Amino acid sequence: MKEKILHLLKENEKNFISGQGISENLGVSRTAIWKYINVLKEDGYEIESVSKKGYRLISSPDLLSFEELSENLHTKYIGKNIMYFQTIDSTNNKAKELALDGYPNGTIIISEEQTLGRGRLGRNFVSPKHKGIWLSIILRPDINPMNVPKVTQIGAAAVIKTLDELDIKAHVKWPNDIVLNNKKICGILTEMSGELNKVNYVVMGIGINVNIDVEELPKELRDTATSISYEVGRYIKRKELVSNLLNNFEILYDEFEKNESINTSVRICKESSILIGKEVRIINRGKESIGKAIDLNDEGELLVQFSDGRVEKIISGEISVRGLNGYV
Structure with missing residues (x-):
């Protein structure tokens, strides 16, 4: 019910909607509406209440509902x-x-x-x-x-x-x-x-x-x-x-x-890669190797070239890639 009342307020944002109008629309008592309005205020919604006019939504909080x-x-x-x-x-x-x-x-x-x-x-x-x-x-x-x-x-x-x-x-x-x-x-x-x-x-x-x-x-x-x-x-x-x-x-x-x-x-x-062109550490099952990140292929795999010239595809999973001196 709280969500339905909020939806009505948002549909009429910046305008007043009477308690009676909400009551008739949703089929609940005006007392129940008043209680839900207070819950919405506790959630961070700024709602103006004016006698004989009803309720008006002023602002909404930064929630992720x-x-x-x-x-x-x-x-x-x-x-x-x-x-x-x-x-x-x-x-x-x-x-x-x-x-x-x-x-x-x-x-x-x-x-x-x-x-x-x-x-x-x-x-x-x-x-x-x-x-x-x-x-x-x-x-x-x-x-x-x-x-x-x-x-x-x-x-x-x-x-x-x-x-x-x-x-x-x-x-x-x-x-x-x-x-x-x-x-x-x-x-x-x-x-x-x-x-x-x-x-x-x-x-x-x-x-x-x-x-x-x-x-x-x-x-x-x-x-x-x-x-x-x-x-x-x-x-x-x-x-x-x-x-x-x-x-x-x-x-x-x-x-x-x-x-x-x-x-x-x-x-x-x-x-936007922060690794391509850099020397990186490849950590796989406790074993560490060092190479240069040179590209991403069409499959999204990291291409790493090692000192002997070989290039390997690194597949994401149980592998960590880090910079030589720390996180990046």
Whole structure:
């Protein structure tokens, strides 16, 4: 009911709508409406109440609910079904649970806070309330399971494109990190359930440090992680960032599903790569080797040339790629 009242207020934004009008429209008492209006105010909505005029929405908070995201969402299927939480252990965990229950392609699980956020290789991901974007997308591609890692490149390209639209020049640290001023602002975690020749579902989690104060990050992460707002010196509206991210993701993902191509995503990731042209450390199952990152191929694999002249394709998975002297 709260969502229905909010929808009516948004439809009549800046204009008064009477309590009686809301009551007749939704079939609930005016007392109930008053209670829901107070709940909305507690959520951060600024609502003016005037006797004999009714209620008027003045402003909305920067929340990531469907009502707030849908205003700028122009997708056909990505985000048409949004599961919104205030607090959750992990959006990826919830997404996998819902995928098993048959939730459709493009379903979004998004939370204001994660208590057990995870990155690649089992690393923890700090996810404070109302300060970042913590979301997962359920995808059901009809593809060979070997092609699932390409989805990570699509996610990275969508983040880069979205930040570019805000005049923020970020870079991709292949395969799944987005960095700004040489520090991590975003991580992508792609997980799959499938059989030998069949994908049951893919869950792609995206975590973005948007308005986090650096002091909120654990001390051991402050040399390698940051937030967008800290680096650019201004507050970033999260709901606009999410909507634009989902819009961009669908365009790039459509290319993959329809043409089995990630050419556009690879081009974006290549142009914004922070590794290409640099000496890098390849860490695989505890073993370390050093080579030069020279390119991304059409499959989104990193090409690394070693001192003996051989060039190897590095496939994302249980492999870490780092700069010679640290994170990048």
